[in-house]
Amino acid sequence: MKESNNRVQEYIHSVCNQIRWKKSHIYISNELENHIIDQKNAFVSQGLKEDKALEKAIAEMGDPIGVGTDLDRIHKPKIEWSIIALTSIALLLGLVVQFIVLGDTGFSIGKSVFYSILGIVAMIIAYLTDYTIIGKYPYKLLFGFLAIVFGIAIISPTYQGSSFYPKFFLLLYPTIFTGIIYLMRDKGYLGIALCGVLMGISYIVLLPFATYSTYVLYTILSLILLTFSILKGWLNINKIKGMLLIYIPAIVAVTFILISNPYLWSRVINAFNPNLDPMGLGWLSNMTKEIISNAKFIGEGLGTSSGYMVPDTYTDSLLTYLIHRFGWISLILIVSVLALLMIKSFKLCLKQNSILGSLVSISVVLTISAQIIIYIAYNLGFQLMAPLTLPFISYGGTGLIINMFLIGIMLSVFKWGNLVNDNVLVSSTKKFFTINDGKIIIDLK
Numbered sequence: 001m002k003e004s005n006n007r008v009q010e011y012i013h014s015v016c017n018q019i020r021w022k023k024s025h026i027y028i029s030n031e032l033e034n035h036i037i038d039q040k041n042a043f044v045s046q047g048l049k050e051d052k053a054l055e056k057a058i059a060e061m062g063d064p065i066g067v068g069t070d071l072d073r074i075h076k077p078k079i080e081w082s083i084i085a086l087t088s089i090a091l092l093l094g095l096v097v098q099f100i101v102l103g104d105t106g107f108s109i110g111k112s113v114f115y116s117i118l119g120i121v122a123m124i125i126a127y128l129t130d131y132t133i134i135g136k137y138p139y140k141l142l143f144g145f146l147a148i149v150f151g152i153a154i155i156s157p158t159y160q161g162s163s164f165y166p167k168f169f170l171l172l173y174p175t176i177f178t179g180i181i182y183l184m185r186d187k188g189y190l191g192i193a194l195c196g197v198l199m200g201i202s203y204i205v206l207l208p209f210a211t212y213s214t215y216v217l218y219t220i221l222s223l224i225l226l227t228f229s230i231l232k233g234w235l236n237i238n239k240i241k242g243m244l245l246i247y248i249p250a251i252v253a254v255t256f257i258l259i260s261n262p263y264l265w266s267r268v269i270n271a272f273n274p275n276l277d278p279m280g281l282g283w284l285s286n287m288t289k290e291i292i293s294n295a296k297f298i299g300e301g302l303g304t305s306s307g308y309m310v311p312d313t314y315t316d317s318l319l320t321y322l323i324h325r326f327g328w329i330s331l332i333l334i335v336s337v338l339a340l341l342m343i344k345s346f347k348l349c350l351k352q353n354s355i356l357g358s359l360v361s362i363s364v365v366l367t368i369s370a371q372i373i374i375y376i377a378y379n380l381g382f383q384l385m386a387p388l389t390l391p392f393i394s395y396g397g398t399g400l401i402i403n404m405f406l407i408g409i410m411l412s413v414f415k416w417g418n419l420v421n422d423n424v425l426v427s428s429t430k431k432f433f434t435i436n437d438g439k440i441i442i443d444l445k
Helices: 002-016 020-045 051-062 064-074 081-107 109-128 138-155 166-184 188-204 212-231 239-260 262-271 283-293 318-326 329-350 354-379 396-417 422-426
Strands: 433-436 439-440
Touching: 002 020, 002 051, 002 064, 020 051, 020 422, 081 109, 081 318, 081 396, 109 138, 109 166, 109 396, 138 166, 138 188, 166 212, 166 354, 166 396, 166 422, 188 212, 188 239, 212 239, 212 354, 283 318, 318 329, 318 354, 329 396, 354 396
Parallel strands: none
Antiparallel strands: 433 439
């Protein structure tokens, strides 16, 4: 048996020696070994002895040098230039917009260029990183991430009553959470429950530092990822029961929070009807709506009757300012570029054969898309949630760097293409939770 295994490994080693992309070796080796074993078993079932069957199976694979050379042509890191091009266009568009706006506010455009360079470096680092570590070490990543954010929150300056930097670092949370979903996919209803428990632990740790808008955003993204996994059948449960299991607790929790916090309830009501508190919670929304209602398609609009412009024109209200100064054409241009980037990314996400690759790449698209939607809604007067940033466009360093890092993670997924095999990934992953004879076993090592 040992000699047979050596012969298989020698063949695989000869094949892999011809393949220059070293990281692909583990996946190719597994595929070759499975194919040889399956073929050998087929020959054994036809009456051949083990040794002869193995010899014939290896022979049918072909010359290892030729096979390896062919595989080397196929298995190369895949760079999605379309995503890089669209991201670059968005980044350049953001610099142009900031050059226009920052010139009026006294901020240095040099800072924006510096942040863009750091963002590109972050994207490259993420691209060169093996994204499968998200599925291999989900608990270490999650708890390590929470510890880092907790530490950042302690030293972070406060803004409007909450720590400033954690809300940007938390943009990474949905992508890290996909590792938990991935690991729980074969645990049925228990897996759903454990996802909920870990989400709860995350929120308790971060409760003192994040805003309510932040919690709403990441809760919605996490629920969407769980919903997607249930609908795809990855969690091995009844779809209707699974949906009820995640949405009933979520609805109950949201209802309790709104009832117990009158201020939050007022914010929700005024988002839909700002005239209920026109000089308070609804003032900014009404001001925004008046500005855009007086805007032109091209050219500067009339503004407001009072002559007052909304605050934070270079950050939270950038689109409102651009619509007023240059017309609706500015919004159409920016939204078109960002929409093309997201649509192209989503199409590539759907082509991933790996469950982990699908989850990770979709989490990136959802995270960036959610920021765009919230930002646009806020700048059009529907201010239910405070915006974080308009990815790649609005002024700010931390948000830009994190979003570029997310793009790099997504490019890392696309780089691996269809090479990643979930079975190989699982076999190389040490499980934190295992179920044996109805018992939950927790491995703390």
